[in-house]
Amino acid sequence: MPETLEIKRLDQRPMTESLLSKNKVKFLGLGSDEIIKYFFSGSAWTAIIVLALITFSLFREGAGFFPQHHDSLKLYRLAGLEFVDYFRDQMTAQASLSRYLNELKLNKTLKLQAAGKGEAEIESLLAPLEQLRLDFDQAGLEGQALLDEMTSMAAGIKDRYTISEENRISRKQLIDAGMKEEADLLEIEDIDFAKEAENLKTTFLPKQKEVSATMAAKMKSLLAATKVENTIYEAEVNRFKATVSKYITGFDSVQMKMQDWTHDKPVPFYESITKFITGTKWVTQSFWQDWYGIVPLFIGSLTVSIVALIVAVPLGVGAAIYINQVASIQEQNFVKPFIEFVAVIPSVVLGFFGIAVLGEGIRVFTQWDMMAWVPGFPIAERLNIITAGLLLALMAVPSIFTFSEDALNNVPKAYKEASFSLGANRLQTISRIMVPASLSGIISAILLGFGRVIGETMVVLLVAGNRLEIPDFSAGLMVIFQPVHTMTGLVAQEIPEVVKGSLQYRALFVLAIALFLISLLINYVAQIFVRKYKISVG
Amino acid sequence: MSNAPTAIEVENVDFYYGNSKALHDISLKIPKGLVTAFIGPSGCGKSTLLRCFNRMNDLIDGTSVKSGKIKIHGVDIYSKEVDVIELRKRVGMVFQKSNPFPKSIYENIVYGLRLQGINDKKMLDEVVEKSLRGAALWDEVKDRLDDYATGLSGGQMQRLCIARAIAVEPEIILMDEPCSALDPIATMKVEELIDELKKKYTIVIVTHNMQQAGRCSDFTAFYYLGKLIEFDRTEKIFTNPSKQQTEDYITGRFG
Numbered sequence: 072m073p074e075t076l077e078i079k080r081l082d083q084r085p086m087t088e089s090l091l092s093k094n095k096v097k098f099l100g101l102g103s104d105e106i107i108k109y110f111f112s113g114s115a116w117t118a119i120i121v122l123a124l125i126t127f128s129l130f131r132e133g134a135g136f137f138p139q140h141h142d143s144l145k146l147y148r149l150a151g152l153e154f155v156d157y158f159r160d161q162m163t164a165q166a167s168l169s170r171y172l173n174e175l176k177l178n179k180t181l182k183l184q185a186a187g188k189g190e191a192e193i194e195s196l197l198a199p200l201e202q203l204r205l206d207f208d209q210a211g212l213e214g215q216a217l218l219d220e221m222t223s224m225a226a227g228i229k230d231r232y233t234i235s236e237e238n239r240i241s242r243k244q245l246i247d248a249g250m251k252e253e254a255d256l257l258e259i260e261d262i263d264f265a266k267e268a269e270n271l272k273t274t275f276l277p278k279q280k281e282v283s284a285t286m287a288a289k290m291k292s293l294l295a296a297t298k299v300e301n302t303i304y305e306a307e308v309n310r311f312k313a314t315v316s317k318y319i320t321g322f323d324s325v326q327m328k329m330q331d332w333t334h335d336k337p338v339p340f341y342e343s344i345t346k347f348i349t350g351t352k353w354v355t356q357s358f359w360q361d362w363y364g365i366v367p368l369f370i371g372s373l374t375v376s377i378v379a380l381i382v383a384v385p386l387g388v389g390a391a392i393y394i395n396q397v398a399s400i401q402e403q404n405f406v407k408p409f410i411e412f413v414a415v416i417p418s419v420v421l422g423f424f425g426i427a428v429l430g431e432g433i434r435v436f437t438q439w440d441m442m443a444w445v446p447g448f449p450i451a452e453r454l455n456i457i458t459a460g461l462l463l464a465l466m467a468v469p470s471i472f473t474f475s476e477d478a479l480n481n482v483p484k485a486y487k488e489a490s491f492s493l494g495a496n497r498l499q500t501i502s503r504i505m506v507p508a509s510l511s512g513i514i515s516a517i518l519l520g521f522g523r524v525i526g527e528t529m530v531v532l533l534v535a536g537n538r539l540e541i542p543d544f545s546a547g548l549m550v551i552f553q554p555v556h557t558m559t560g561l562v563a564q565e566i567p568e569v570v571k572g573s574l575q576y577r578a579l580f581v582l583a584i585a586l587f588l589i590s591l592l593i594n595y596v597a598q599i600f601v602r603k604y605k606i607s608v609g
Numbered sequence: 610m611s612n613a614p615t616a617i618e619v620e621n622v623d624f625y626y627g628n629s630k631a632l633h634d635i636s637l638k639i640p641k642g643l644v645t646a647f648i649g650p651s652g653c654g655k656s657t658l659l660r661c662f663n664r665m666n667d668l669i670d671g672t673s674v675k676s677g678k679i680k681i682h683g684v685d686i687y688s689k690e691v692d693v694i695e696l697r698k699r700v701g702m703v704f705q706k707s708n709p710f711p712k713s714i715y716e717n718i719v720y721g722l723r724l725q726g727i728n729d730k731k732m733l734d735e736v737v738e739k740s741l742r743g744a745a746l747w748d749e750v751k752d753r754l755d756d757y758a759t760g761l762s763g764g765q766m767q768r769l770c771i772a773r774a775i776a777v778e779p780e781i782i783l784m785d786e787p788c789s790a791l792d793p794i795a796t797m798k799v800e801e802l803i804d805e806l807k808k809k810y811t812i813v814i815v816t817h818n819m820q821q822a823g824r825c826s827d828f829t830a831f832y833y834l835g836k837l838i839e840f841d842r843t844e845k846i847f848t849n850p851s852k853q854q855t856e857d858y859i860t861g862r863f864g
Contacts (some may be wrong), residue, residue, distance in 0.1 A: 134660055178744070399670070400670055469763055484706060485704060485708030486711075487668070488665060488668065488708070489704065489709075489773075490720070491665065491666060491668060491697060491709045491722065492704075492774070493697065493698075493720055493721035493773065494694050494695070494697045494698035494721055494724055494725070494777060495720075495721075495724050496695075500726050503720070503723075503724075504710060508710075508711055
């Protein structure tokens with residue numbers, strides 16, 4: 072029989088009294104549980120509100136871009152800049168043809184030098200090519216002069232309009248402030264765009280026609296006069312001749328466009344959006360016309376990220392598989408913190424490393440004699456897609472590794488045991504069970520790595536080369552040795568020097584919104600993968 | 610004790626998890642073509658010993674058989690020359706918690722064959738039917754072989770795991786508490802299956818369920834604190850055990 076137990080407790084009050092006790096600790100009328108609850112919910116809400124404010128301000132600053140962009144495009148047409156640019160395109164094409172000849176000559180010179188030819192001999196061999204180049208340049212001089220004339224006239228119209236618009240605003244402000252006299256000093260000119268346009272057309276259309284005709288004639292006779300049979304550049308020059316012939320036939324359509332051009336053809340509003348999305352030029356603070364086309368930046372960001380992922384995914388996922396499935400505990404304890412440590416290296420430090428060591432190393436590598444067989448080697452640019460991509464890969468590996476490792480860890484151990492018990496070896500278990508079962512997690516790890524890479528700023532700003540052009544994909548794989556500019560890098564570079572409220576300022580905000588949306592999309596897709604393909608345990 | 614030839618012979622085995630000794634000097638002979646049950650309270654080492662038979666313990670870092678031998682059909686399975694993969698093909702295993710892969714029913718069954726590079730559809734189809742029939746599951750799932758295996762009921766999943774194990778045609782099947790997560794009806798079906806399977810396979814089953822050991826096994830081994838206390842014919846263990854500890858456990862006085 073059990074003895075009667077005497078229960079000893081600190082609180083000696085009888086049960087009824089202790090259950091109904093009223094002397095709990097209170098602060099501002101709140102119990103301790105409530106205080107804790109409000110404290111933590113306060114923290115959560117602060118975070119949410121800050122995030123909402125960031126989003127709101129981004130959109131508020133960015134929203135004004137499209138109307139302003141539209142105005143800018145309208146003025147481009149009104150002031151006749153568009154008219155002039157038709158002709159400019161023609162002259163730009165001529166300049167690039169000339170540049171082609173120049174490069175051809177340089178190339179051949181290098182080849183002949185490599186073959187051990189003397190300087191005099193090289194000169195005599197290349198003399199016809201050099202003559203062609205000089206004459207071709209000569210043929211364009213007149214057109215260039217005319218273009219300059221047209222440019223200054225159209226730019227003049229635009230400047231007069233801009234100044235008088237600014238004056239109009241200042242005047243209104245002065246009048247509002249009660250300073251009538253000062254206000255009257257500001258000149259306001261109402262520009263008659265119709266008259267100006269008419270003037271432009273009547274002045275320059277005949278001239279342009281004449282200049283084009285002489286240019287075409289000169290080029291034709293030049294091509295006929297150039298004899299390059301049995302030279303080492305015959306093929307190239309023949310190709311050049313064909314290109315120039317085609318170029319000359321294009322003159323008519325340029326004239327047609329200029330003939331048909333009118334200053335008051337309406338610019339639809341959607342163009343302010345489509346020109347931003349599909350525009351291939353990003354030109355700012357130009358005396359002529361600013362262009363805001365996201366394409367070169369987007370492609371820059373994308374190429375750099377793709378290179379980074381191509382490097383980082385095998386490394387990160389492979390390391391995760393190794394550490395999770397193969398490595399001994401000692402190795403795990405060494406490798407895991409080490410890889411995670413890479414994530415905390417400040418990106419500016421990585422950028423320095425990229426410029427001083429990696430970029431230089433890649434360039435020196437391509438200059439090795441034994442690498443000379445690779446077409447395109449040695450490379451000229453030390454800051455390029457591959458340097459930036461490799462550094463970004465370094466930054467993406469830790470997150471890809473960590474999340475993939477987590478995903479593998481979440482695969483029930485029972486799967487692994489079952490696989491081994493059926494006679495699978497380690498490789499079969501990994502490839503048939505572990506990786507498929509954790510695939511959703513691995514994919515979302517890769518997507519998160521992608522998000523990390525595309526949002527990274529400092530490294531790309533320092534080492535991507537910052538050239539605002541679409542890289543030349545005709546170079547094939549060698550495209551990775553070209554410099555690019557990225558969305559993040561550009562925002563960081565231009566934001567300190569823009570005028571608040573200007574078109575460029577707003578353009579940068581729209582760029583930031585685009586980045587924000589891309590990141591959002593990536594995260595969203597990653598979450599879908601995690602949810603949809605979550606392993607059902609049990 | 611028995612005239613049946615020996616399938617698994619355990620000789621003076623000591624087993625360690627790191628530095629802690631889990632099995633103390635275990636010796637027994639498991640007869641071929643019969644069902645042997647391992648019973649004993651939790652932590653007594655019965656599962657550990659079972660997992661030695663197909664070297665599943667190799668997957669756990671720091672475990673080792675420090676002394677003694679385990680021979681299967683006369684071969685010391687812990688000697689260096691033994692191919693573990695082959696061993697596991699010959700010694701199949703069914704786990705405590707049913708663990709079908711997150712694949713279709715069909716793919717679960719043929720997994721072991723695909724590992725061996727067998728991809729002939731006709732042959733796989735045959736094996737699937739034979740194994741599912743062997744596991745008394747064919748009639749229930751024959752119309753939905755491409756469904757996800759994880760959508761089956763608990764008992765069906767466990768029988769699927771048995772089908773998966775017999776698809777690679779082992780000679781010995783190890784069962785680690787196969788019914789501990791099943792309801793009585795599913796348990797009954799698995800027990801009927803065990804009765805059927807023993808015609809072809811040697812079966813070693815770990816169980817916490819005394820009645821189950823009594824119902825399905827021919828031999829029973831009782832373990833306590835890492836030691837083999839008694840090993841004998843099942844009816845002898847349950848009716849007339851020679852050790853006091855065995856009797857105490859079986860009659861429910863402890864454990």
